[in-house]
Amino acid sequence: MISHEMIDKAARLISGCKRVTALSGAGVSAESGISTYRDAGGLWDRYPEGSSGGILAVMTNHPEDAPQILMGFLEGIKKAKPNPGHRALVDLEEMGYLRAVITQNVDNLHREAGSSQVFEMHGNLYRLRCLKCNKKEIMGREPYFKMLEELINKMTRFSLEEIASNLPSCSCGGSARPDAVAFGEPVQDLPEAMAEAKACDLMLILGTSGVVYPAASLPGVAQSGGAKLIEINPQQSALTGRCDLFLEGKTGEILPRIVSSLREIQGKNIIPPES
Numbered sequence: 001m002i003s004h005e006m007i008d009k010a011a012r013l014i015s016g017c018k019r020v021t022a023l024s025g026a027g028v029s030a031e032s033g034i035s036t037y038r039d040a041g042g043l044w045d046r047y048p049e050g051s052s053g054g055i056l057a058v059m060t061n062h063p064e065d066a067p068q069i070l071m072g073f074l075e076g077i078k079k080a081k082p083n084p085g086h087r088a089l090v091d092l093e094e095m096g097y098l099r100a101v102i103t104q105n106v107d108n109l110h111r112e113a114g115s116s117q118v119f120e121m122h123g124n125l126y127r128l129r130c131l132k133c134n135k136k137e138i139m140g141r142e143p144y145f146k147m148l149e150e151l152i153n154k155m156t157r158f159s160l161e162e163i164a165s166n167l168p169s170c171s172c173g174g175s176a177r178p179d180a181v182a183f184g185e186p187v188q189d190l191p192e193a194m195a196e197a198k199a200c201d202l203m204l205i206l207g208t209s210g211v212v213y214p215a216a217s218l219p220g221v222a223q224s225g226g227a228k229l230i231e232i233n234p235q236q237s238a239l240t241g242r243c244d245l246f247l248e249g250k251t252g253e254i255l256p257r258i259v260s261s262l263r264e265i266q267g268k269n270i271i272p273p274e275s
Protein backbone atom coordinates (compact mmCIF):
# COMPACT_ATOMS: atom_id res chain seq x y z
CA MET A 1 0.00 0.00 0.00
CA ILE A 2 1.18 3.47 -0.87
CA SER A 3 2.70 5.30 2.11
CA HIS A 4 1.04 8.12 4.05
CA GLU A 5 4.04 10.32 3.08
CA MET A 6 3.28 9.93 -0.64
CA ILE A 7 -0.41 10.73 -0.12
CA ASP A 8 0.55 13.75 1.95
CA LYS A 9 2.97 14.89 -0.76
CA ALA A 10 0.18 14.75 -3.37
CA ALA A 11 -2.24 16.58 -1.07
CA ARG A 12 0.32 19.33 -0.43
CA LEU A 13 0.93 19.79 -4.14
CA ILE A 14 -2.84 20.05 -4.73
CA SER A 15 -3.37 22.40 -1.77
CA GLY A 16 -1.09 24.95 -3.39
CA CYS A 17 -3.15 24.95 -6.61
CA LYS A 18 -6.18 26.89 -7.75
CA ARG A 19 -7.04 25.12 -10.94
CA VAL A 20 -6.69 21.34 -11.04
CA THR A 21 -7.80 19.29 -14.04
CA ALA A 22 -8.22 15.51 -14.08
CA LEU A 23 -7.57 13.38 -17.15
CA SER A 24 -9.26 10.03 -16.68
CA GLY A 25 -9.13 6.74 -18.53
CA ALA A 26 -10.69 3.30 -18.38
CA GLY A 27 -8.82 2.46 -15.15
CA VAL A 28 -10.97 4.88 -13.14
CA SER A 29 -14.04 2.79 -13.97
CA ALA A 30 -12.32 -0.58 -13.40
CA GLU A 31 -13.44 -0.59 -9.74
CA SER A 32 -17.00 -0.02 -10.96
CA GLY A 33 -16.73 -3.38 -12.75
CA ILE A 34 -16.05 -2.11 -16.29
CA SER A 35 -13.01 -3.89 -17.74
CA THR A 36 -10.24 -1.81 -19.27
CA TYR A 37 -9.20 -2.87 -22.75
CA ARG A 38 -5.47 -3.32 -22.27
CA ASP A 39 -5.19 -5.01 -18.88
CA ALA A 40 -4.94 -8.81 -18.49
CA GLY A 41 -8.24 -10.36 -19.57
CA GLY A 42 -9.34 -7.12 -21.27
CA LEU A 43 -10.60 -7.01 -24.84
CA TRP A 44 -7.24 -6.06 -26.38
CA ASP A 45 -5.54 -8.82 -24.39
CA ARG A 46 -7.89 -11.35 -25.98
CA TYR A 47 -8.00 -9.70 -29.42
CA PRO A 48 -4.66 -7.86 -29.95
CA GLU A 49 -5.82 -6.27 -33.24
CA GLY A 50 -8.10 -4.08 -31.10
CA SER A 51 -5.19 -1.95 -29.89
CA SER A 52 -4.56 -0.68 -33.43
CA GLY A 53 -8.05 -0.95 -34.95
CA GLY A 54 -10.52 -0.65 -32.09
CA ILE A 55 -13.61 -2.69 -31.33
CA LEU A 56 -14.87 -2.50 -34.93
CA ALA A 57 -11.66 -4.20 -36.14
CA VAL A 58 -12.12 -6.96 -33.55
CA MET A 59 -15.72 -7.58 -34.60
CA THR A 60 -14.88 -7.47 -38.31
CA ASN A 61 -12.14 -10.09 -37.78
CA HIS A 62 -14.31 -12.22 -35.47
CA PRO A 63 -17.87 -11.58 -36.70
CA GLU A 64 -19.28 -14.61 -34.90
CA ASP A 65 -17.89 -13.40 -31.52
CA ALA A 66 -19.42 -9.91 -31.94
CA PRO A 67 -22.74 -10.49 -30.08
CA GLN A 68 -20.90 -11.95 -27.08
CA ILE A 69 -18.24 -9.16 -27.11
CA LEU A 70 -20.89 -6.43 -27.23
CA MET A 71 -23.07 -8.11 -24.61
CA GLY A 72 -20.03 -8.54 -22.30
CA PHE A 73 -19.13 -4.82 -22.52
CA LEU A 74 -22.77 -3.86 -22.04
CA GLU A 75 -23.19 -6.12 -18.98
CA GLY A 76 -20.27 -4.37 -17.26
CA ILE A 77 -21.58 -0.90 -18.09
CA LYS A 78 -25.18 -1.74 -17.18
CA LYS A 79 -24.33 -2.75 -13.60
CA ALA A 80 -21.73 -0.02 -13.06
CA LYS A 81 -22.15 2.65 -10.43
CA PRO A 82 -19.68 5.46 -9.60
CA ASN A 83 -16.93 4.21 -7.28
CA PRO A 84 -15.01 6.05 -4.51
CA GLY A 85 -12.57 7.39 -7.14
CA HIS A 86 -15.35 9.13 -9.10
CA ARG A 87 -16.80 10.46 -5.85
CA ALA A 88 -13.45 11.77 -4.61
CA LEU A 89 -13.21 13.89 -7.78
CA VAL A 90 -16.59 15.42 -6.88
CA ASP A 91 -15.18 16.16 -3.39
CA LEU A 92 -12.14 17.84 -4.94
CA GLU A 93 -14.47 20.00 -7.05
CA GLU A 94 -16.60 20.93 -4.02
CA MET A 95 -13.47 21.78 -2.03
CA GLY A 96 -12.59 24.30 -4.73
CA TYR A 97 -9.56 22.59 -6.29
CA LEU A 98 -10.83 20.66 -9.31
CA ARG A 99 -12.17 22.66 -12.23
CA ALA A 100 -12.78 19.98 -14.85
CA VAL A 101 -12.64 16.29 -15.64
CA ILE A 102 -11.46 15.37 -19.11
CA THR A 103 -12.34 11.73 -19.69
CA GLN A 104 -11.76 9.07 -22.32
CA ASN A 105 -14.56 7.02 -20.78
CA VAL A 106 -17.94 6.69 -22.43
CA ASP A 107 -19.75 5.30 -19.36
CA ASN A 108 -21.23 8.56 -17.95
CA LEU A 109 -19.98 7.70 -14.44
CA HIS A 110 -18.28 11.06 -13.77
CA ARG A 111 -21.55 12.86 -14.48
CA GLU A 112 -23.53 10.29 -12.49
CA ALA A 113 -21.19 10.81 -9.51
CA GLY A 114 -21.87 14.57 -9.68
CA SER A 115 -18.88 16.14 -11.43
CA SER A 116 -20.28 19.28 -13.06
CA GLN A 117 -17.64 20.06 -15.70
CA VAL A 118 -16.97 16.90 -17.72
CA PHE A 119 -15.40 16.84 -21.18
CA GLU A 120 -15.96 13.49 -22.86
CA MET A 121 -13.33 13.14 -25.57
CA HIS A 122 -14.61 9.76 -26.70
CA GLY A 123 -18.28 10.63 -26.40
CA ASN A 124 -20.97 9.16 -24.19
CA LEU A 125 -22.55 5.79 -24.75
CA TYR A 126 -25.89 6.96 -23.33
CA ARG A 127 -26.24 9.73 -25.85
CA LEU A 128 -27.81 9.11 -29.22
CA ARG A 129 -26.74 11.19 -32.21
CA CYS A 130 -28.90 11.46 -35.31
CA LEU A 131 -26.94 10.64 -38.44
CA LYS A 132 -29.18 12.98 -40.45
CA CYS A 133 -29.88 16.13 -38.38
CA ASN A 134 -27.06 15.62 -35.80
CA LYS A 135 -29.48 16.07 -32.86
CA LYS A 136 -28.03 14.66 -29.65
CA GLU A 137 -30.20 13.17 -26.95
CA ILE A 138 -29.33 11.45 -23.65
CA MET A 139 -31.41 8.31 -23.12
CA GLY A 140 -32.45 6.91 -19.75
CA ARG A 141 -30.59 3.77 -18.62
CA GLU A 142 -33.48 1.34 -18.82
CA PRO A 143 -34.86 2.13 -22.28
CA TYR A 144 -31.32 2.44 -23.57
CA PHE A 145 -30.20 -1.02 -22.48
CA LYS A 146 -33.48 -2.54 -23.62
CA MET A 147 -32.96 -1.04 -27.07
CA LEU A 148 -29.32 -2.18 -27.31
CA GLU A 149 -30.02 -5.67 -25.99
CA GLU A 150 -32.79 -6.14 -28.53
CA LEU A 151 -30.42 -5.00 -31.25
CA ILE A 152 -27.64 -7.38 -30.13
CA ASN A 153 -30.04 -10.30 -29.60
CA LYS A 154 -31.06 -10.03 -33.24
CA MET A 155 -27.42 -10.37 -34.32
CA THR A 156 -25.97 -13.75 -35.14
CA ARG A 157 -22.70 -12.31 -36.42
CA PHE A 158 -21.26 -8.84 -36.89
CA SER A 159 -22.72 -6.87 -39.75
CA LEU A 160 -22.55 -3.07 -39.90
CA GLU A 161 -25.45 -3.07 -42.40
CA GLU A 162 -27.60 -5.06 -39.99
CA ILE A 163 -26.76 -2.75 -37.07
CA ALA A 164 -27.43 0.33 -39.24
CA SER A 165 -30.85 -0.96 -40.31
CA ASN A 166 -31.89 -1.61 -36.69
CA LEU A 167 -30.84 1.74 -35.19
CA PRO A 168 -33.55 3.79 -33.41
CA SER A 169 -35.22 6.57 -35.39
CA CYS A 170 -34.93 10.29 -34.72
CA SER A 171 -37.98 12.56 -34.95
CA CYS A 172 -36.58 13.85 -38.30
CA GLY A 173 -36.80 10.36 -39.77
CA GLY A 174 -33.04 9.74 -39.69
CA SER A 175 -31.31 6.96 -37.71
CA ALA A 176 -29.63 7.67 -34.39
CA ARG A 177 -26.46 5.91 -33.20
CA PRO A 178 -24.74 5.77 -29.80
CA ASP A 179 -22.54 8.88 -29.63
CA ALA A 180 -19.33 7.08 -28.65
CA VAL A 181 -16.30 7.81 -30.81
CA ALA A 182 -15.16 4.82 -32.88
CA PHE A 183 -11.54 4.23 -33.83
CA GLY A 184 -10.48 6.68 -36.52
CA GLU A 185 -13.36 9.10 -35.86
CA PRO A 186 -12.58 12.62 -34.61
CA VAL A 187 -12.66 13.09 -30.84
CA GLN A 188 -15.18 15.36 -29.12
CA ASP A 189 -14.72 18.37 -26.80
CA LEU A 190 -11.12 18.84 -27.99
CA PRO A 191 -11.02 22.69 -27.86
CA GLU A 192 -12.44 22.65 -24.31
CA ALA A 193 -10.01 19.90 -23.21
CA MET A 194 -7.05 21.79 -24.70
CA ALA A 195 -8.12 25.02 -22.99
CA GLU A 196 -8.36 23.22 -19.61
CA ALA A 197 -4.96 21.60 -20.12
CA LYS A 198 -3.37 24.98 -20.94
CA ALA A 199 -5.02 26.79 -18.02
CA CYS A 200 -4.56 24.24 -15.23
CA ASP A 201 -1.83 24.47 -12.62
CA LEU A 202 -1.95 20.74 -11.85
CA MET A 203 -3.17 17.75 -13.83
CA LEU A 204 -4.20 14.46 -12.23
CA ILE A 205 -3.57 11.61 -14.69
CA LEU A 206 -5.86 8.80 -13.63
CA GLY A 207 -6.10 5.22 -14.90
CA THR A 208 -5.00 5.81 -18.45
CA SER A 209 -2.36 3.93 -20.41
CA GLY A 210 -1.46 7.22 -22.12
CA VAL A 211 -1.23 5.76 -25.59
CA VAL A 212 -4.54 6.93 -27.08
CA TYR A 213 -4.16 10.27 -28.85
CA PRO A 214 -4.97 13.14 -28.74
CA ALA A 215 -5.97 12.62 -25.07
CA ALA A 216 -2.45 11.38 -24.29
CA SER A 217 -0.98 14.69 -25.49
CA LEU A 218 -2.87 16.77 -22.89
CA PRO A 219 -0.42 16.20 -19.99
CA GLY A 220 2.36 17.55 -22.24
CA VAL A 221 0.23 20.62 -23.02
CA ALA A 222 -0.41 21.15 -19.30
CA GLN A 223 3.26 20.72 -18.42
CA SER A 224 4.35 23.20 -21.10
CA GLY A 225 2.05 25.73 -19.43
CA GLY A 226 3.82 25.16 -16.11
CA ALA A 227 1.41 22.64 -14.56
CA LYS A 228 2.53 19.87 -12.22
CA LEU A 229 1.55 16.29 -13.10
CA ILE A 230 0.42 13.64 -10.59
CA GLU A 231 -0.37 10.16 -11.88
CA ILE A 232 -2.34 7.40 -10.15
CA ASN A 233 -2.20 3.95 -11.72
CA PRO A 234 -1.39 0.43 -10.46
CA GLN A 235 1.13 0.22 -13.32
CA GLN A 236 3.50 2.67 -14.96
CA SER A 237 2.07 4.16 -18.15
CA ALA A 238 3.49 5.89 -21.21
CA LEU A 239 3.11 9.16 -19.24
CA THR A 240 4.79 8.15 -15.96
CA GLY A 241 8.24 9.39 -17.01
CA ARG A 242 7.09 13.00 -17.28
CA CYS A 243 5.13 13.09 -14.00
CA ASP A 244 6.22 15.01 -10.89
CA LEU A 245 4.65 12.34 -8.69
CA PHE A 246 3.59 8.77 -9.46
CA LEU A 247 1.25 7.07 -6.98
CA GLU A 248 1.19 3.36 -7.66
CA GLY A 249 -2.28 2.00 -6.94
CA LYS A 250 -6.00 2.15 -7.65
CA THR A 251 -7.76 5.50 -8.05
CA GLY A 252 -10.70 4.26 -5.95
CA GLU A 253 -8.33 3.77 -3.00
CA ILE A 254 -5.82 6.60 -3.45
CA LEU A 255 -8.07 9.54 -4.42
CA PRO A 256 -10.23 9.30 -1.25
CA ARG A 257 -7.04 9.19 0.86
CA ILE A 258 -5.81 12.36 -0.88
CA VAL A 259 -9.17 14.05 -0.13
CA SER A 260 -8.85 13.12 3.58
CA SER A 261 -5.30 14.40 3.69
CA LEU A 262 -6.38 17.69 2.02
CA ARG A 263 -9.16 18.07 4.61
CA GLU A 264 -6.56 17.68 7.35
CA ILE A 265 -4.36 20.33 5.70
CA GLN A 266 -7.35 22.67 5.30
CA GLY A 267 -8.32 22.07 8.96
CA LYS A 268 -4.82 22.97 10.16
CA ASN A 269 -4.87 26.16 8.10
CA ILE A 270 -8.05 27.47 9.73
CA ILE A 271 -7.03 30.29 12.10
CA PRO A 272 -8.88 29.83 15.41
CA PRO A 273 -11.17 32.76 16.28
CA GLU A 274 -9.72 35.18 18.83
CA SER A 275 -11.01 34.52 22.30
Ligand code: NAD
Pocket residue numbers: 024025026027028029030031034035036037038039104105106107122206207208209210211212232233234235236237249250251252
Ligand atom coordinates in the same frame (compact mmCIF):
# COMPACT_ATOMS: atom_id res chain seq x y z
P1 NAD B 1 -6.64 1.55 -21.24
O1 NAD B 1 -7.55 0.37 -21.20
O2 NAD B 1 -5.72 1.71 -22.36
O3 NAD B 1 -5.75 1.57 -19.93
C1 NAD B 1 -6.31 1.45 -18.68
C2 NAD B 1 -5.31 1.93 -17.63
O4 NAD B 1 -5.96 1.87 -16.38
C3 NAD B 1 -4.04 1.09 -17.53
O5 NAD B 1 -2.92 1.94 -17.53
C4 NAD B 1 -4.19 0.36 -16.19
O6 NAD B 1 -2.95 0.11 -15.55
C5 NAD B 1 -5.05 1.34 -15.43
N1 NAD B 1 -5.85 0.78 -14.34
C6 NAD B 1 -6.42 -0.44 -14.23
N2 NAD B 1 -7.12 -0.53 -13.08
C7 NAD B 1 -7.00 0.66 -12.43
C8 NAD B 1 -7.51 1.21 -11.23
N3 NAD B 1 -8.28 0.50 -10.40
N4 NAD B 1 -7.16 2.48 -10.89
C9 NAD B 1 -6.38 3.23 -11.72
N5 NAD B 1 -5.87 2.76 -12.88
C10 NAD B 1 -6.19 1.51 -13.24
O7 NAD B 1 -7.56 2.81 -21.05
P2 NAD B 1 -7.48 4.23 -21.70
O8 NAD B 1 -6.07 4.73 -21.70
O9 NAD B 1 -8.49 5.01 -21.00
O10 NAD B 1 -7.90 4.04 -23.24
C11 NAD B 1 -8.65 3.01 -23.75
C12 NAD B 1 -9.78 3.40 -24.64
O11 NAD B 1 -10.85 2.52 -24.40
C13 NAD B 1 -10.32 4.73 -24.42
O12 NAD B 1 -10.42 5.30 -25.67
C14 NAD B 1 -11.73 4.56 -23.85
O13 NAD B 1 -12.64 5.36 -24.60
C15 NAD B 1 -12.09 3.15 -24.10
N6 NAD B 1 -12.70 2.44 -22.96
C16 NAD B 1 -13.62 3.06 -22.18
C17 NAD B 1 -14.17 2.38 -21.08
C18 NAD B 1 -15.18 3.09 -20.21
O14 NAD B 1 -15.91 3.97 -20.68
N7 NAD B 1 -15.26 2.75 -18.92
C19 NAD B 1 -13.77 1.09 -20.78
C20 NAD B 1 -12.83 0.47 -21.63
C21 NAD B 1 -12.31 1.17 -22.70
Ligand code: ZN
Pocket residue numbers: 130131132133134135170171172173174
Ligand atom coordinates in the same frame (compact mmCIF):
# COMPACT_ATOMS: atom_id res chain seq x y z
ZN1 ZN C 1 -32.62 13.72 -36.71
